[in-house]
Amino acid sequence: MARKRSQNRRRASMLIALGLLACGGYAWYFEIGPFSGDAAPDSDPIAPPLLASLRPEDNAATGNPFPEVSEKGAQSAPTGDNATSAAPSAAQGLKLIESARSQIQTGNLIAARQQLSEAMNSGLESTKQVEVRAELVRLGQATVFSPRVYADDPLAGQYIVAGGDTLEKIARKHKVTAGLLARINNIPNINLIRQGQTLKVLHGPFHAKVTKSAFRMDVYLQDTFVQSFPVGLGAEDGTPTGTWEVGEKLVNPTFYHPRENKVYAADDPMNPLGERWIALKGVAGNAVGQMRYGLHGTIEPDSIGRSVSLGCIRMHNPDVELVYDMLVPALSTVLVTD
Numbered sequence: 001m002a003r004k005r006s007q008n009r010r011r012a013s014m015l016i017a018l019g020l021l022a023c024g025g026y027a028w029y030f031e032i033g034p035f036s037g038d039a040a041p042d043s044d045p046i047a048p049p050l051l052a053s054l055r056p057e058d059n060a061a062t063g064n065p066f067p068e069v070s071e072k073g074a075q076s077a078p079t080g081d082n083a084t085s086a087a088p089s090a091a092q093g094l095k096l097i098e099s100a101r102s103q104i105q106t107g108n109l110i111a112a113r114q115q116l117s118e119a120m121n122s123g124l125e126s127t128k129q130v131e132v133r134a135e136l137v138r139l140g141q142a143t144v145f146s147p148r149v150y151a152d153d154p155l156a157g158q159y160i161v162a163g164g165d166t167l168e169k170i171a172r173k174h175k176v177t178a179g180l181l182a183r184i185n186n187i188p189n190i191n192l193i194r195q196g197q198t199l200k201v202l203h204g205p206f207h208a209k210v211t212k213s214a215f216r217m218d219v220y221l222q223d224t225f226v227q228s229f230p231v232g233l234g235a236e237d238g239t240p241t242g243t244w245e246v247g248e249k250l251v252n253p254t255f256y257h258p259r260e261n262k263v264y265a266a267d268d269p270m271n272p273l274g275e276r277w278i279a280l281k282g283v284a285g286n287a288v289g290q291m292r293y294g295l296h297g298t299i300e301p302d303s304i305g306r307s308v309s310l311g312c313i314r315m316h317n318p319d320v321e322l323v324y325d326m327l328v329p330a331l332s333t334v335l336v337t338d
Contacts, residue, residue, distance in 0.1 A: 093122025097132065104135075110153050113139045117224045133218075133228060140226035147185055149200050155221050161197040175204035179325035205331040208323070210313060212239060212338050215305045217313070219326060229323065232303045232314035239311050239336060242285020244293070246332040249324060250277040274298045275317045276324040280334060287336065295320060295334070 088096065096119040103112035116136050124132065143150055149158050159170060167178040167190045178190045185199050193199070202221060209218045212233055219227040233239040252266030253273055264271040274297015282290035297317040303309070304316055313334075315323065326332070 087121040088118055090123030093119040093124055096122070100135075109139055109143050110150050113143060113224065120225055133225065136225050137227055140221075144202065144221060144226050145184055147200055154203070155224060156200060156202050159199045159201045161193050161195055161199060163195050165193070165195070167191075167193055170199065170201065174201045175328060175331055176202050176206070177325050177328055183322075183325060205328050206326040207332055208327065208334045210239075210334060210336045212237075212241070212336065217315070217323070217334075219323065227322075227326075229315060229319040230304050232298065232305065232309055233307045234309050234311035235307050238307070238309065239313060240282065240286040240290055240293070241336045241338055242287030243283050244280040244287050244290075244334040244336065245283050246327045246329050246334065247279035247281045247294075249279070249327075249329060251275075251324070253277055270299065272299050274315075274320060276320045278320075278324060278327060280313075283333075285336075295323065297321075 096115040100112040100115040100119070103109070103115065113136065116132055116139070120129065120132055120136065142148070143153060144155060149156055159174075161170070167181055167187070171178040171181050181187070181199060181201065182190045184202070187193065204221065207220045207222075209220070210216070210231060210233075211218070215231055215233065217229045217231050218225055219229070252275055253271075254263065254266050267275075276295075276297050278295040280287075280290075280293045280295065282288050282293070287293075293312050295313045295315060297320045298304070298314045300314075301316060303314055313336075327334075
């Protein structure tokens with residue numbers, strides 16, 4: 001049995017290595033490094049809302065920002081159990097923004113988050129979309145990525161650790177990762193939880209949407225926008241559009257350079273792969289059947305916001321570490337659009 005597990009691990013490593021070879025042109029083998037559950041930094045309180053600058057007369061309809069994917073079985077956008085069937089109109093979006101402003105002022109952050117999430121899918125003019133997105137990121141920091149649990153939050157709750165529980169079991173039950181639960185609960189070691197301990201849990205899974213023209217990845221918890229990151233993409237339109245399923249993940253891969261006959265250890269600042277690798281499997285659109293792409297870090301931060309890779313999606317190392325802890329293999333998807 002141990003021999004079979006070892007063979008399966010080597011096979012998985014080689015498959016991921018082939019994907020990284022396609023992205024970087026030089027990687028061919030990796031080892032899985034030790035997992036580290038980083039504690040989350042203290043979240044900042046909600047600052048005065050950006051929504052004060054939003055005025056109805058500034059709005060112009062731009063259409064649905066989430067394009068449909070027509071292939072059978074594909075998602076049109078990251079969705080969850082609470083997804084609505086129709087997007088609000090631009091006028092409805094403005095009313096939602098006004099209501100969200102009032103909710104923030106009275107401290108009702110969950111209602112504000114829901115209303116702004118719906119407004120995001122209306123016809124707001126692009127600069128207003130940016131402002132609403134920024135406000136939702138701050139609401140996400142307060143309601144999702146902090147240890148605090150807000151009443152009536154459909155995305156989060158409390159869980160009391162029972163005998164025999166592990167953080168991995170708890171995370172799997174809620175369709176998230178142990179690493180993320182460790183972050184939001186300020187647990188420095190994912191193997192050290194105690195019976196009777198009260199934890200904040202999130203109701204996953206997370207999904208992501210990459211907008212190539214903006215070099216941006218938006219992350220959703222179920223169908224609620226919670227975070228955004230800049231990305232680097234493939235040169236000459238080398239990152240296929242479509243829906244991707246999250247596959248195998250590697251922490252701090254060791255890099256064996258085939259040309260220089262040199263080994264870059266995990267955490268080596270010269271390791272060209274950065275800190276994380278997240279394999280992607282194409283399941284819809286132009287991505288169908290593609291197996292050689294993924295999300296990863298980089299030692300070339302200037303490449304973020306540019307089309308310079310051989311197809312993979314590059315991220316700043318701190319960003320990809322957080323996304324690594326959000327996305328769950330076989331449950332999370334990444335939608336890539338133009």
